[in-house]
Amino acid sequence: xxxxxSPHNQAVSSRSSSSSSSSSSSVRRKTAVAAAQPxxxxxxxxxxxxxxxALMLAxxxxxxxxxxxxxxxxxxxxxxxxxxTPVCMDVTxxxxxxxxxxxxxxxxxxxxxxxxxxxxxIGMVSPVxxxxxxxxxxxxxxxFMGAVATSQAFIPLLRAGQQxxxxxxxxxxxxxxxxxxxSAYCSSKHALESFSECLRYELQQFGxxxxxxxxxxxxTPIWQKSRDKSTVQVDPQRFAAxxxxxxxxxxxxxxxxxxxxxxxxxxxxVVAVIYEAATAANPKTRYHVGDRAALTYTLQKLLPxxxxxxxxxxxxxxxTQQAAQQQQQAGRAAVLAPQEAAxxxxxxxxxxxxxxx
Numbered sequence: 001x002x003x004x005x006s007p008h009n010q011a012v013s014s015r016s017s018s019s020s021s022s023s024s025s026s027v028r029r030k031t032a033v034a035a036a037q038p039x040x041x042x043x044x045x046x047x048x049x050x051x052x053x054a055l056m057l058a059x060x061x062x063x064x065x066x067x068x069x070x071x072x073x074x075x076x077x078x079x080x081x082x083x084x085t086p087v088c089m090d091v092t093x094x095x096x097x098x099x100x101x102x103x104x105x106x107x108x109x110x111x112x113x114x115x116x117x118x119x120x121x122i123g124m125v126s127p128v129x130x131x132x133x134x135x136x137x138x139x140x141x142x143x144f145m146g147a148v149a150t151s152q153a154f155i156p157l158l159r160a161g162q163q164x165x166x167x168x169x170x171x172x173x174x175x176x177x178x179x180x181x182x183s184a185y186c187s188s189k190h191a192l193e194s195f196s197e198c199l200r201y202e203l204q205q206f207g208x209x210x211x212x213x214x215x216x217x218x219x220t221p222i223w224q225k226s227r228d229k230s231t232v233q234v235d236p237q238r239f240a241a242x243x244x245x246x247x248x249x250x251x252x253x254x255x256x257x258x259x260x261x262x263x264x265x266x267x268x269x270v271v272a273v274i275y276e277a278a279t280a281a282n283p284k285t286r287y288h289v290g291d292r293a294a295l296t297y298t299l300q301k302l303l304p305x306x307x308x309x310x311x312x313x314x315x316x317x318x319x320t321q322q323a324a325q326q327q328q329q330a331g332r333a334a335v336l337a338p339q340e341a342a343x344x345x346x347x348x349x350x351x352x353x354x355x356x357x
Contacts, residue, residue: 005071005088037063037083038163039108040278041100043091043150044120046073049170049218051080052271053117057278058083065104067091067120091120091146101153112161115278116154118147118192119170123185125257127250130242132235136184143188148195159206166209168277169196173216173293176300180316181246181253200285211277214297215270216290217260249316252323265290 040057044050045066054066058081066077067089077086087103090096104113122142124135147169158165174182175189193212200210243250270289277283288294300308 004069005074037061038114039063039065039104039111040115040117041065041067041087041104041113041150041154042117042119043067043089043146045077045086046070048267049215049270049274050117050119051077052267053119053274054084055080056271056275057115060275062115063107065100065107067100091118091150092141094149097149097153101157104154105157108157108161110160112159112163112165113154113157114161114163114165115168116151116158116165117168117170117274117278118150120146121170123182125181125185125253126183127181127242127246128183129245130238131184132238139184140188140191143185144191144195147192151199155203155208158203158208164207166211166278166283167196167199167203168211168213168274169193170274171196171212171214173214173288173290173296175212175214177296178312179253180249197285209283210285211283212286213270213274213277214286214288214293215265215273216288216292217264218267218270218289248324249320251326252316252319252321255323256319 038061040054040062042050042054042057042064045054046068050066050068054064054077058064062083064081064084065087066084067087068074068077069088069090074086074088077084085107087100088096089100120142122139124131124139126132126135151167158167169192171192172185172189174186175193178186196210196212203210273287273289277287288297303311
């Protein structure tokens with residue numbers, strides 16, 4: 001695909017474009033420095049949380065292997081900071097993951113890896129009845145299986161160094177808060193949280209911590225990307241069928257998503273928490289970022305299941321009903337508009353005729 005990097009060409013050294021020998025010496029210098037620096041691998045660094053986390057760590061003395069898939073994103077990452085090594089990384093490709101693992105291993109040597117941040121993620125929206133199964137699988141491949149595969153590849157390096165590493169998995173408020181039409185995304189984040197807990201129990205004997213960072217709505221491009229990737233909108237017939245059955249709910253959740261986006265927490269707030277989780281002597285098992293994430297998690301734990309279910313059902317019913325009312329009002333306005341225009345034109349004609357008399 002045009003614009004996508006090749007797993008056979010991992011390092012991008014756009015900071016020095018004068019000659020291949022200059023580029024090679026740049027990579028060697030960075031490799032030599034790696035032994036004296038804590039090293040981190042971060043997935044999904046093209047924008048948002050991943051990109052800004054890579055920059056934050058590099059500014060604080062880390063050697064960061066920042067993963068992205070597109071050539072343009074890798075070139076931009078190369079310009080951010082000399083402590084960042086951009087790597088071509090597709091978390092759905094075992095070949096790509098293994099190539100990055102080999103590059104990192106060669107760079108860090110016996111010092112091992114101190115941090116892995118599984119950040120890559122996508123979202124798609126659709127009612128389950130009309131959700132294309134391949135789209136559902138795609139969400140799980142990136143959000144869940146990508147984290148599993150990447151963790152599996154780098155655990156040996158996280159165990160290897162004298163300074164034992166840790167894994168930070170970027171989950172979401174959706175890891176405990178379920179929403180209609182967001183079934184694939186919510187399910188993938190629930191799976192990620194369960195996986196993280198299992199992995200934590202396995203790795204605690206080696207001193208490797210596994211941490212979840214759970215932001216509420218964050219001001220990143222994922223909102224628009226999720227709308228663009230909506231599987232029911234890719235296929236016009238599927239979209240039309242879904243709208244015939246679930247129009248009010250889909251429109252209601254669309255508006256709810258827009259409201260969440262407008263009140264989203266800044267990326268910098270999430271990055272600060274990730275940095276804390278990466279550097280704390282005794283990190284928490286979960287970090288909730290933003291009031292919404294912490295509040296909903298606490299309420300869900302404290303309230304009886306029936307009461308919580310009633311609250312959620314009532315809320316989403318209200319969202320759907322409001323959308324239905326708005327659609328009815330819009331429909332009435334569309335019907336009345338031509339009539340009002342005709343009446344106005346008729347009135348203008350009467351006024352003009354009266355003036356002529």
